[in-house]
Amino acid sequence: MSGADLAAADIAAADIAVVGLGAWGASALWQLARRGLRVVGVERYGLANLNGSSSGESRMFRTACLEHPGLVPLARRSRELWQRLERETGTRLLEPTGAMLIGPEDGRIVDGALRAARAHGLDIEVLGQDALRRRSPAHDGLAPGHIAVVEPAGGLTLPERTIRAAVGAARAAGARVLTGTRVTAVEFTGSGVAVHTAAGRVLRAGQAVVTAGPWLGRLVPDLPLEVVRMPTTWFTPAVPDERFTLGRLPVFMRELDGGDVIWGHGTLPGRTELKLGLEDGGRHFRIVDPETLDRSVPPADWAVLSRHLAWAVPGVGPAPSRATANIYARTPDGQFVIGRPRGNPRLVVAGGCSSHGFKHATGVGEVVADLVQGKEPAFPLGFTDPDRFE
Structure with missing residues (x-):
């Protein structure tokens, strides 16, 4: 369904609006919908498009996260959720090929992988x-x-298939999806959020999840991306x-x-x-x-x-x-931004993939759903706090 085809009455109410349906947004939509929340996903382009960060036919999967040892539990959980999504949709999404990290023993790649593994x-x-x-x-x-x-345990994930599978599973659980709909602003109101679109429509929801990839900094300007x-x-x-x-x-x-x-x-x-x-x-x-x-x-x-x-x-x-x-959003320290900026109870952001985020997509979706529901994620992710740069 395109934004132009959506009747005004249908755009009036949702618990959660997810803005941006790349890999992270699609996974968040799936996790929120399967928990029974009224959720609407909004995508500027078509599903699995070439414009953002979630394309390219294949992506590396590994749990030896040299970028930060704290990402290992997230990667492990992501693998479990990828397998769950495969079961729910009957779609092959992760190819176990093994993964190689090569270089000098004291270099960034090998040393980082060894530290995470140990x-x-x-x-x-x-x-x-x-x-x-x-x-x-x-x-x-x-x-x-x-x-x-x-x-x-490393291998390949298939990004376009993953997005379509996650959105399909979310729809099966009751999510609504708007494609071809550009969001111009997320406004905070007394009762929640108003998501404004380029067509002049307004989507009202209790909370917004902004997973807009390279456009995250435009919709949430305080983030250093x-x-x-x-x-x-x-x-x-x-x-x-x-x-x-x-x-x-x-x-x-x-x-x-x-x-x-x-x-x-x-x-x-x-x-x-x-x-x-x-x-x-x-x-x-x-x-x-x-x-x-x-x-x-x-x-x-x-x-x-x-x-x-x-x-x-x-x-x-x-x-x-x-x-x-392709394009991706990068933070000053190369780690993600996942959480509520300045503790805003009506906003959760997830972005700043810094070119190593796809492998964590399904796990990030679950973390986002936990944050929306006021739950602590299953593992500490303080190093992704959006406020850490202040």
Whole structure:
């Protein structure tokens, strides 16, 4: 249903309005609806669109959360909820391939993964260079002292499928969904919130959940968010090679000498493309305005990555066969913002994914639902407090 098709009488009442139905918003909608709340989800574009942060056909899943050890319980819970969503919808959403975190033992990637694994007793395997080459021969040019942390529970999540499945499950539980509806403001009233749309309609609800991804900072301006433009690239080897299949090249992050990090995975069954990319690290990508984003991807966008791949993953070719320009919201400390800004009883925000948030989508949805209902989340997430920057 589009916003234009929604009758004025139908827009009048809801317990919760969820603004933005990317992965986090769709998961929150599902969790709120299955708890019996009257919930309306509002999406500016269509479901599983290419405009925000929740696209790209595949995303890495891991519980060895090098970004912050406190994220490990959230990732574990997210895996359980992904499996629940699979059961509820009969849709395959998570492919268990294992995950590799590669680099110097004292580097950010490997050291962070090891610290998270040790703190939470994760099942991991550490491979030296010879064992890594045997396990995943596509990786070349390994510097002395570089190792791999292998997490058997890691794998791939499928973002577009996940969003559609979560929204479908939410609808089955009674949620209403408005697509093609741009929200221009969230106003706090004496009785709750008024969600204003570009078409001049107003959605009234008791509380608002704002999960608008790169547009979160526009709707909740006090949050210190910047929007990062990230090229996403796929490569097709000139000659088919078993080294580049998903079984031999599972999802990975690899820190190179000099600090750059490449990431990706091998070809999915029935496909010919590898997905390979470059992590930002604050050095490569541009800060942009999501309203005026240039979606073209010129050679300059993948030049650094191509130079690295020539020796680190040789044989994939010098230029991508396909490329898109995606965007995500980033916080100053690289952690999420999840909670009630300034204790506002009518607002919950969840955003600032900082390019590592998709793996937590289903768990974040549950945390958001707990916050809406005044419950403490099952694990401490104080490091995501929206007020921590004040």
